[in-house]
Amino acid sequence: MNPSLPIVDIRSGTSPIDDPSVAQQLDRALQKHGFCYISGHNIATDNIKTIFDAAHRFHALPGPAKQAIKINPFHRGYIGFNTSTAVTSSVEKPTRPNYSESFMAMQPVFPDHPRWGTAIFGPNQWPDSLMPAFKAEVEDYYAAMEYLALELIQRLAVALGQDPHIFDQVFDDPTVFLRLLHYPAVAASTTADGYGSAPHTDHGFLTLVSQDLTGGLEVLTRDNQWIPAVPIPDTFVLNVADMLSYWSGGRWPSTPHRVSLSAKERYSVAFFFDPTFETQVRPFPSLTRPGDNDSPIHYGNYLMHRFNSNYDYRSTR
Numbered sequence: 610m611n612p613s614l615p616i617v618d619i620r621s622g623t624s625p626i627d628d629p630s631v632a633q634q635l636d637r638a639l640q641k642h643g644f645c646y647i648s649g650h651n652i653a654t655d656n657i658k659t660i661f662d663a664a665h666r667f668h669a670l671p672g673p674a675k676q677a678i679k680i681n682p683f684h685r686g687y688i689g690f691n692t693s694t695a696v697t698s699s700v701e702k703p704t705r706p707n708y709s710e711s712f713m714a715m716q717p718v719f720p721d722h723p724r725w726g727t728a729i730f731g732p733n734q735w736p737d738s739l740m741p742a743f744k745a746e747v748e749d750y751y752a753a754m755e756y757l758a759l760e761l762i763q764r765l766a767v768a769l770g771q772d773p774h775i776f777d778q779v780f781d782d783p784t785v786f787l788r789l790l791h792y793p794a795v796a797a798s799t800t801a802d803g804y805g806s807a808p809h810t811d812h813g814f815l816t817l818v819s820q821d822l823t824g825g826l827e828v829l830t831r832d833n834q835w836i837p838a839v840p841i842p843d844t845f846v847l848n849v850a851d852m853l854s855y856w857s858g859g860r861w862p863s864t865p866h867r868v869s870l871s872a873k874e875r876y877s878v879a880f881f882f883d884p885t886f887e888t889q890v891r892p893f894p895s896l897t898r899p900g901d902n903d904s905p906i907h908y909g910n911y912l913m914h915r916f917n918s919n920y921d922y923r924s925t926r
Contacts, residue, residue, distance in 0.1 A: 613836040614642055614828065616844065618649035619764060626763045626773045635768040639849055643864030644828050646844040647761075647817070652753050654843060657819055657878075660750040663743055664789040664876050667712050667736065674739055675710075680922050683731030684786075685715050692921045706921075708870060709792045709805045714747050716785040728886065728913055729784065750878070751787050754817060758783075758882035761815060761847070769857055771893060779884040784813065784912070786881040792825065794874040805868035805875065811850035812915045813883030813908070818846040823875040829865040838866075852884065852908055858896030884908050 615638040619631055638645035667675070675687040691706040714733050724730040735744045762780060763773040792805035805825060820826060826838040826846065838846050854863035868875070884890070886909035897903050917923045 614638070614644050614646060614838055614846075616646040616648055616841070617847075619647055619761070620649045621651040621757070621760060624649075626760070627767050628764075629767075631764060632768040635764060639768070639861040642828065642830070643849040643854070643862040644838065644866070645847055646838075646841055647847045648841075648844045650757055650845065651760075652757060652845075656750055656753050657843075659746055660789070660819075660878050661821065661876060663740075663746040664712070664791065664878060666740060667743060667789060668710060668791040668876075670736065670739060674736060675712075678734040678736055680713065680920075681731060681734060682922075683715070684729050684916060684920075685713055685731065686734035687712055688920075707806050708795065708803050709790055709868070711791065712789040714751065714787045716783060724886065728909060729916075730886075747787065747789075751785070751880075754787070754880045755783075755785065755882070758785075758815065758817065758880070761817075762882075765815070765853070769860070769893065770895060776884075779888045780882075782885045784883040784886055784908070786879075786883075788879045788881070790875075790877045790879060792868060792870065792875040792877075794872050795870045796872075803870055805870050808865045808867040810863040810865055811848060811881065812852070812912055813850045813881055814853045815882050816846075816848045816850055817880045817882070818848075819878045820846065821876045823871070823873045825868045825871060825875050826877070827867050827869060829867075831862075835867070850881070850883070851911070852888075852890050852906070855890055855892060855906060858892040858898075858901060860896055883912070886912070 617631065617634045617638055624631055678686045680686040680688050688711045690708060690710050715729060717733065718725060718730050722730055737744065762776045766775045767773050820840040822840045824837060824840055827835045828838055830836055848866065849861045849863050851863045854861055888908040889905040890908055891905045892901065892903050
């Protein structure tokens with residue numbers, strides 16, 4: 610099947626950050642879809658295989674072992690089935706919670722952090738006794754993806770006609786989520802009124818998703834048609850999230866997307882790269898028109914509103 614979304618070869622290591630060809634391709638793709646595939650990146654195939662192997666081993670653990678590190682108040686740990694509902698969706702009101710499970714790690718923070726113990730500033734959780742290598746495998750992938758994301762924020766700045774370093778300061782202490790997702794196989798009767806992930810937009814800056822070959826990720830086009838983000842080996846699906854869309858003055862949409870359920874189980878690894886919690890986001894003046902809303906949005910407050918609305922564990926705090 611031919612991909613419905615464009616593929617952009619960023620030629621990491623051989624193409625300069627301000628390469629106009631890469632910038633133009635990114636701009637065209639993201640203007641049209643808010644999504645594209647990224648190829649030519651510097652993430653080794655073995656690194657991707659290792660994180661998927663780790664995800665399979667984690668989700669094969671017995672339920673009580675995963676519940677032992679259930680998601681904590683800082684949004685880190687195991688997120689069980691039917692514990693999140695996309696009530697902030699602008700597309701439709703879901704009738705059921707998302708039918709998926711996941712492991713969530715975030716940027717490491719320590720007790721000397723000025724916001725330690727608040728919001729998302731707390732410890733990650735690991736199944737150390739059952740999976741002693743898991744923490745190192747996750748952190749290795751995290752480090753590789755952070756390096757790629759820091760390259761991409763500069764390429765995206767150029768694609769928006771800005772200095773490549775314009776975002777650097779707001780990512781000096783980035784908010785990062787690495788999520789290992791599992792969507793189980795379901796009977797045909799369940800697929801009709803349920804989702805692995807209901808239609809939603811992402812809350813932050815950019816998302817990079819690595820998929821297995823099962824398929825199921827779908828993107829809403831401007832004419833309200835759902836198209837598949839067909840799995841392509843050695844690529845990442847990149848999508849614009851709400852804060853980047855706002856920074857772009859709406860030039861790049863934060864596009865609704867969903868994960869459909871099927872008779873085959875699906876694994877994916879999602880890397881969400883967002884700005885520093887205290888960042889005030891405003892559209893670039895060069896990308897706004899008279900009368901456009903350009904009032905600042907506090908990223909951290911926006912993030913916590915989304916979490917408080919969509920995750921069951923937040924309502925019990």
